[in-house]
Amino acid sequence: xxxxxxxxxxxxxxxxxxxxxxxxxIYRMPDVFNRLQAGTKASTLGAMATILGVGLLAPxxxxxxxxxxxxxxxxxxxxxxxxxxxxxxxxxxMYFKDEDIDAYSEIEEKDNSEK
Amino acid sequence: MDYIIYFSLTVMTLALILAxxxxxxxxxxxxxxxxxxxxxxxxxxxxxxxxxxxDRYIYLDVALVYGVLGFIGVIVIARYLEKAL
Amino acid sequence: MIYVILTLVxxxxxxxxAIYAIWQKDLLYAVIASGILSLFxxxxxxxxxxxxxxxxxAAIGVALTTIIFIIAIRNTVRYEDxxxxxxxxxxxxx
Numbered sequence: 001x002x003x004x005x006x007x008x009x010x011x012x013x014x015x016x017x018x019x020x021x022x023x024x025x026i027y028r029m030p031d032v033f034n035r036l037q038a039g040t041k042a043s044t045l046g047a048m049a050t051i052l053g054v055g056l057l058a059p060x061x062x063x064x065x066x067x068x069x070x071x072x073x074x075x076x077x078x079x080x081x082x083x084x085x086x087x088x089x090x091x092x093x094m095y096f097k098d099e100d101i102d103a104y105s106e107i108e109e110k111d112n113s114e115k
Numbered sequence: 116m117d118y119i120i121y122f123s124l125t126v127m128t129l130a131l132i133l134a135x136x137x138x139x140x141x142x143x144x145x146x147x148x149x150x151x152x153x154x155x156x157x158x159x160x161x162x163x164x165x166x167x168x169x170d171r172y173i174y175l176d177v178a179l180v181y182g183v184l185g186f187i188g189v190i191v192i193a194r195y196l197e198k199a200l
Numbered sequence: 201m202i203y204v205i206l207t208l209v210x211x212x213x214x215x216x217x218a219i220y221a222i223w224q225k226d227l228l229y230a231v232i233a234s235g236i237l238s239l240f241x242x243x244x245x246x247x248x249x250x251x252x253x254x255x256x257x258a259a260i261g262v263a264l265t266t267i268i269f270i271i272a273i274r275n276t277v278r279y280e281d282x283x284x285x286x287x288x289x290x291x292x293x294x
Binding site (some may be wrong): 120124125135139151155158165169173174182188195200 | 201202205206209210213216217220228229232233235236239240243245247249251255258259262263266267268271273275279287
């Protein structure tokens with residue numbers, strides 16, 4: 001068992017545990033924005049770690065594995081950002097309703113008043 | 116080394132079940148769309164693990180297509196919810 | 201053994217999401233449920249060692265079907281019994 005296989009197996013275990021924690025976050029969190037933050041960040045890290053671990057276990061596959069990691073790294077934040085923007089425009093329910101946290105509504109009001 | 120991948124596949128199956136429960140219970144449309152997005156990410160990594168387990172290089176293409184096309188449906192649903200499609 | 205358990209769980213989730221898509225009155229949620237069914241079906245095809253069918257299912261089921269159904273919902277109505285309500289209101293006002 002070489003050093004590359006040990007690092008790859010460790011990355012696979014860490015990534016799968018992060019995927020499970022992301023799914024547990026979207027099950028337990030009280031609010032759609034908290035669920036977005038938990039689900040998207042944790043599952044992005046978990047998927048990237050798992051796929052990189054497979055690339056270290058089989059070193060001939062490293063090129064296509066890096067392409068999959070690149071696509072996940074740009075496609076997952078785009079969909080998360082579009083979903084958060086849509087839910088904010090629909091006045092989604094916020095659990096921590098506070099003036100300091102919801103800074104995007106002030107910018108939106110300023111844009112609407114300038115028009 | 117196979118037992119590590121069996122453990123990871125079991126954990127990913129539990130994560131899929133938790134996301135499916137959130138899809139069933141979710142009060143708004145954003146929760147259900149988020150459950151679809153998370154399930155797509157978990158599905159991509161489990162397909163890569165199955166490709167290593169079967170030792171077939173061609174199975175990575177399925178994960179590649181999912182990584183390219185998986186976010187388009189979520190973006191279309193989000194633009195529809197924003198009433199800007 | 202792990203393949204049997206994984207396939208069994210995926211098939212159960214597929215049947216559950218198909219029943220949900222038929223039973224739900226909100227058509228947007230039914231479209232999302234059909235997307236989840238397509239994802240599980242693709243993983244089952246990979247387990248059954250048919251990568252080309254899984255590739256086609258991924259391309260059609262996730263992207264194309266969802267986009268076409270969302271555009272159809274945008275041009276018509278979102279809820280299933282909205283037509284019936286409008287018809288009933290019209291007939292009662294006449």
